[in-house]
């Protein structure tokens with residue numbers, strides 16, 4: 135399944151960065167399998183998870199300053215190759231697709247098991263992720279990956295200020311202010327949305343990518359037991375899915391404050407919101 139492996143580590147002084155990118159449906163209205171609760175993705179146009187574009191841009195900026203070698207990695211069906219080709223057109227050095235029938239039905243924990251095996255194999259100092267995926271929407275994968283790898287996870291990163299093969303220094307967003315954090319590497323970083331303006335592919339990038347194909351790893355290449363991934367390795371399952379109820383329209387009460395309060399009390403009373411006092415009939 136695997137054609138050739140990307141280099142496992144950068145030459146001295148160059149850090150290896152892995153960017154995790156996910157392919158997601160391009161639409162918000164997708165159908166759901168009533169039995170499994172999984173999204174039905176067949177026939178739906180797919181794109182790169184928009185949040186991952188910010189992680190890619192952060193990685194490419196390191197590459198532009200010649201401090202990093204960047205590999206984009208995606209787990210998904212064979213057509214997830216498309217997002218990796220987009221990453222190659224943007225300028226990443228290598229791309230790796232993690233695909234195997236055994237991965238189907240993975241929940242976030244099983245997804246992180248596959249990603250962990252790939253990260254172990256590639257040996258990066260920095261693993262960059264988007265803030266969350268717009269379809270699964272959990273934001274759990276980066277944290278689960280960090281737990282599995284036993285490495286720190288720094289979230290909401292706005293910029294990578296410095297990185298070498300010992301530490302990474304990042305600026306991150308916290309409620310109402312920004313803080314600068316230094317972490318040992320390897321580390322998982324989630325990149326904040328709108329932290330930068332993601333670049334677009336150049337014509338040259340698009341023509342160069344024509345002849346390049348992502349490397350493909352399956353369960354065997356990653357040394358994974360099928361029982362630990364896919365639906366077998368997933369401790370959670372979707373019990374039911376239903377459309378969220380639209381919020382009800384509000385009403386505006388008119389008149390003096392006393393009139394408005396009387397009207398509000400009447401409406402609440404009519405709606406049965408007041409429990410009778412003890413002893414009241």
Ligand code: FAD
Pocket residue numbers: 154155156157172183185186189207208209210238239240241242243245246262263264265266267268269270271272273274275276368370371372
């Ligand atoms: P988040 O945690 O929100 O993503 C955060 C970041 O992690 C992303 O920005 C990205 O950088 C990284 N990331 C997340 N997922 C990937 C990935 N796949 N590759 C690379 N980087 C990634 N989904 C399917 O496509 N097919 C299935 O058959 C399927 N079956 C499921 C079965 C169950 C029981 C459950 C609970 C979920 C299933 N899913 C399936 C959904 C799948 O588990 C999630 O989409 C996936 O684990 C990522 O979670 P998330 O979308 O919430 O990502």
